[in-house]
Structure formats: C-alpha cells, structure tokens
Amino acid sequence: MADDIGAAFAQLEAVVRDRLAAGEAGASYVAALAAKGRGKIAQKVGEEATETIIAALTEGDAALTGEAADLIFHLTVLLAERGLGWDAVAAELARRHGTSGLAEKASRQP
Numbered sequence: 001m002a003d004d005i006g007a008a009f010a011q012l013e014a015v016v017r018d019r020l021a022a023g024e025a026g027a028s029y030v031a032a033l034a035a036k037g038r039g040k041i042a043q044k045v046g047e048e049a050t051e052t053i054i055a056a057l058t059e060g061d062a063a064l065t066g067e068a069a070d071l072i073f074h075l076t077v078l079l080a081e082r083g084l085g086w087d088a089v090a091a092e093l094a095r096r097h098g099t100s101g102l103a104e105k106a107s108r109q110p
C-alpha cells in the first residue's frame with residue numbers, strides 16, 4: 001500500500017514537472033494554470049480544499065475521494081511551481097513521526 005501511494009505521488013509529480021518545464025499552455029492544464037501565476041495555483045488549492053470539506057460533510061465516499069484527488073493534484077502543482085516536491089513533505093512527516101501532536105503543542109506553550 002505505502003509503495004503504491006509513493007509511486008502514485010511520484011508519477012503525478014513527474015508529469016507535473018514535465019508540463020511546467022514544457023510550458024505548452026495550449027496543450028496542458030498544468031502549464032495553462034502555471035501561466036496564470038502562483039496566485040492562481042494557490043487559489044485553486046483553496047477552492048479544492050473547500051470542495052473537499054463540503055464533500056466530507058455532505059457527499060458520499062466517491063465524491064470525497066474525487067475532491068481529495070483534485071486537492072492533492074493542485075497542491076502538487078503549487079509545490080512543484082515553488083521548486084518543491086513530495087520528498088520534502090515526506091521528510092517533514094518522517095521527522096514528526098512518533099511525536100504526539102499534543103506533546104508538540106504543549107512544548108510551544110510559554
């Protein structure tokens with residue numbers, strides 16, 4: 001399962017990077033979105049996050065899964081446009097692994 005997830009994220013990131021590098025806005029949604037600027041990509045992430053929330057609260061599993069995929073896709077584009085990838089996110093998650101969120105929050109209290 002974990003290998004499948006990693007492969008899916010890596011495959012998506014690779015194609016997104018290719019599309020950003022090619023910059024063929026007429027032939028690629030990724031390139032067309034990037035041509036509108038980082039602000040537009042970020043806006044799409046926000047929209048897809050909102051749609052994911054709505055699906056979680058009011059729709060079925062298929063709709064929620066679809067919205068989650070839209071959110072992950074647009075977040076992949078945003079990260080890639082910033083020169084970042086899922087390896088950086090995975091490393092941060094690995095760094096956090098095993099640290100309780102409650103303990104981490106408590107450590108930040110004055």
Ligand SMILES: N=c1c2ncn([C@@H]3O[C@H](COP(=O)(O)OP(=O)(O)OP(=O)(O)O)[C@@H](O)[C@H]3O)c2ncn1[C@@H]1O[C@H](COP(=O)(O)O)[C@@H](O)[C@H]1O
Pocket residue numbers: 012015016019027028029030031069070073
């Ligand atoms: N995973 C996706 C993916 N998920 C969603 N989308 C597109 O994201 C868009 C978002 O839908 P919306 O209705 O919110 O967008 P919209 O109607 O264009 O709205 P506005 O941007 O105009 O506000 C749709 O056009 C979807 O088709 C995706 N487009 C591409 N990919 C992946 O990216 C790869 C490269 O795609 P291209 O860049 O198009 O070649 C593909 O092979 C896929 O693997």
